[in-house]
Amino acid sequence: MSSLRMIPWTLAMAYSGFLIAGRGSRSFDHNAISETVIGAVLGFLLAMLFTLRAKRKQSELEHSARSWFRFSLPH
Secondary structure, three states: OHHHHHHHHHHHHHHHHHHHOOOOOOOOOHHHHHHHHHHHHHHHHHHHHHHHHHHHHHHHHHHHHHHHHHHHOOO
16 A cells, blocks of 8 residues: 555656746756756655554554453453
């Protein structure tokens, strides 16, 4: 699941960086390349952040469910 989340974020942010360079498809110079690389790196980092957050949230839910079941079972 984590790799599925990383691909769209990386591609979308790379494309956003390309658009921020303001050149469009007419000119592909050093500025456009560097903005695309920066966007791709930021997209990858965002995907890592969201993936780690989702894993942490899942483990917190599992932990709270285990503690709830532990207290609800008769002794």
